[in-house]
Amino acid sequence: MKARFSLQLGSVSAALVAFALTSAHVVAADKVDPVADAKAFQNFFFQKFPDVKHEDFVNGPYSMNEDMKRQWQEKEEFPPYEFALDAGKEMFATPFKNGKTYADCFPNGGIGIRQNYPYFDEREGKVVTLELALNRCREANGEAPYSYVKDEMASLTAYMAFTSRGKPMDIKIPDDPRALAAFENGKRYFYTRRGQMNFSCAGCHVQSPGERIRAETLAPALGILNAMPIYRSEWSGMGTTSRRFVTCNSQTRAVPLEPQSDEYRDVEYFLSYVANGLPISGPGARP
Amino acid sequence: MKRTLPLAMLLALGLASAARAANEADYKAAFAAAEAAAKEAASLRHQWTTTVSTLATAKKAADGGDFDRATAAAKEAEALAKASIFQATSEKEAWKAMEIR
Numbered sequence: 001m002k003a004r005f006s007l008q009l010g011s012v013s014a015a016l017v018a019f020a021l022t023s024a025h026v027v028a029a030d031k032v033d034p035v036a037d038a039k040a041f042q043n044f045f046f047q048k049f050p051d052v053k054h055e056d057f058v059n060g061p062y063s064m065n066e067d068m069k070r071q072w073q074e075k076e077e078f079p080p081y082e083f084a085l086d087a088g089k090e091m092f093a094t095p096f097k098n099g100k101t102y103a104d105c106f107p108n109g110g111i112g113i114r115q116n117y118p119y120f121d122e123r124e125g126k127v128v129t130l131e132l133a134l135n136r137c138r139e140a141n142g143e144a145p146y147s148y149v150k151d152e153m154a155s156l157t158a159y160m161a162f163t164s165r166g167k168p169m170d171i172k173i174p175d176d177p178r179a180l181a182a183f184e185n186g187k188r189y190f191y192t193r194r195g196q197m198n199f200s201c202a203g204c205h206v207q208s209p210g211e212r213i214r215a216e217t218l219a220p221a222l223g224i225l226n227a228m229p230i231y232r233s234e235w236s237g238m239g240t241t242s243r244r245f246v247t248c249n250s251q252t253r254a255v256p257l258e259p260q261s262d263e264y265r266d267v268e269y270f271l272s273y274v275a276n277g278l279p280i281s282g283p284g285a286r287p
Numbered sequence: 288m289k290r291t292l293p294l295a296m297l298l299a300l301g302l303a304s305a306a307r308a309a310n311e312a313d314y315k316a317a318f319a320a321a322e323a324a325a326k327e328a329a330s331l332r333h334q335w336t337t338t339v340s341t342l343a344t345a346k347k348a349a350d351g352g353d354f355d356r357a358t359a360a361a362k363e364a365e366a367l368a369k370a371s372i373f374q375a376t377s378e379k380e381a382w383k384a385m386e387i388r
Contacts, residue, residue, distance in 0.1 A: 037387075044387045191382040193374060196335045196367070202385050255334040263332065 032180040034173050034273055037187065041274040045222040049210070058226035058281040060219030064210035068217060072285065081158055081231040081283040084238045088159030091152065096141040102156070105137035114157075114164035115280050118269050119172065120179040127182050127265040130157055131240055148259035149246060154229040154238035161229065161282030169226055169280065171273040186270030189263050190221075195252030201267070216287065223275045225268065227284030234287065241268055309358035314349050317361035321345065324368035333375035338367040 045057060052063050062069040079085075092110065095101050103109035107116075117130035128136075134156055135145040146152040173179050193200045204213065205221035212218070228241045239247075242259035245267065249256040257263055321342055328334045345360035 040387050187386070188382055191385040192378045193382070194333055194378070196337050196371075198374065200382070200385060206385070206387065250336065253336045255329070255336055255339060257332065 032184045034180070034183050037183075038274040038276060042222060042277075044206070045209075045220055049220070055279050057220050058223035058275075058278050060224060060227060060284070060286060061210075061217040063220065065217050068287075075285060079231070079283075080233070080285050081229075081238060084155040084158045084229075084231065085162055085283060087152075088155035088157070088162075091156055092159050096138070096143050098141050100141050102134065102137055105133070105140070110160060111163045112167060114161045114282070115167045115170045116172075118265060118272060120174055120176065120182060120269070122174060122176055122179075125178045126262065127186075127269045129241070129260065129265055129268055130160065131242060132260050132265070148240060149243035150235075150237060150239055154240050154243075157229045157240060158238065158283035161280055164280040165282070166279050168277050169223075169272055169275045171269070171276055173273060182266045183270055183273060185263070186266035186268070189267040190270055195249065195254030197252040199252040201248065219286075221271065223278040223281075225271050226275055226278055227281045227286075229282060230284040230286045232286045238283070309354045311349070311354055314345070314354045314357045314361060317358045317365065318342075318345055318349070321361045321365035321368060324365050324372065328368045328371040328375065331372065331375040333371050333378075335367055335371045338364055338371060341367060 042054075045052075046054060049057075049064070056063040059069070059072075062072045092102050103111075107113055114130065117133065118127045120126070121128045131148050131153055134153065135148070138145055146156075173183055190201045193203065202221065204218050205224060209218050209220035225241055228244065229238055230244075231238050235243075242264065245264050246256040246259060321338075325334065325338050325342060328338060341360055341364035345357045345364060348354075348360055349357035
């Protein structure tokens with residue numbers, strides 16, 4: 001009788017311990033922890049490419065291939081984004097019809113602040129990117145918004161990025177469940193397979209950086225947005241972060257989302273946050 | 288001989304029905320099914336570009352009166368849309384396996 005009771009007690013205890021362990025695991029798996037995610041993300045790349053200097057990841061494919069890097073360094077003497085940079089500087093300083101300028105819309109007059117974008121706007125409850133903030137600035141001053149993918153927007157962001165060159169990416173996630181949800185949503189978007197080719201962002205930029213996909217050398221995901229906007233030879237022109245997301249989707253045969261949709265804003269938030277500490281290198285040039 | 292004749296007739300009838308040219312009604316039914324699946328894929332934010340282009344091919348063929356081609360394209364578009372819905376559904380959990388931890 002006593003033995004039977006002990007056996008039953010033992011079984012119940014074992015079941016309770018097992019339940020407790022499983023529940024703890026479930027809770028841990030569901031908890032959003034951006035600090036741990038960023039650490040794991042950076043360690044993955046640092047360990048996968050031990051010979052690449054940490055600050056060099058922001059140079060995309062050039063950090064993966066010495067020959068390409070040498071060619072790019074020579075090209076940087078007369079960089080292809082220079083025209084956009086000059087245009088952006090001029091546009092930035094030109095007053096709107098009401099006499100105000102972009103500088104009036106941003107902290108520190110818009111100079112040297114690229115590394116703080118995107119940020120989570122607690123009033124709106126959403127992620128605000130630099131491109132979005134620029135268009136909101138225009139609209140608030142009675143001007144028509146620019147296309148999010150190229151031309152003027154690329155020039156303006158090129159100039160703003162240039163004034164932040166070398167500054168470490170510094171994205172904050174406030175203690176707000178909506179900010180954590182945006183980070184998690186961005187992460188989900190980054191890892192989710194889509195399109196007829198069944199590719200995720202991670203499929204190329206986590207699993208295969210440094211490998212070739214047709215004629216392209218794939219860039220590592222770590223620091224991939226620090227170089228934005230970019231002059232891309234394939235595009236024969238400049239492109240913004242929005243343009244990069246849209247073309248990535250199209251290349252996998254997925255219908256792209258509208259630029260500055262919640263998903264794109266969130267994935268930019270995720271990718272920028274996990275690159276915290278790495279320098280801004282934009283505007284960049286890519287093959 | 289007596290047995291083979293009805294069998295041959297049945298086979299010929301079967302082949303004839305299989306090879307029957309599609310008509311406008313067939314196309315309309317196939318297109319409506321494809322369009323419904325494509326709408327669902329779009330609502331899941333997982334539409335494929337090939338679904339959209341194949342739907343456009345179907346419509347263009349139907350506008351030109353080629354209902355065989357139009358029906359075949361509409362059926363292909365439906366299959367593509369259903370595959371993208373499957374992708375969206377399975378990826379709701381599957382993406383976690385890709386995550387760097």
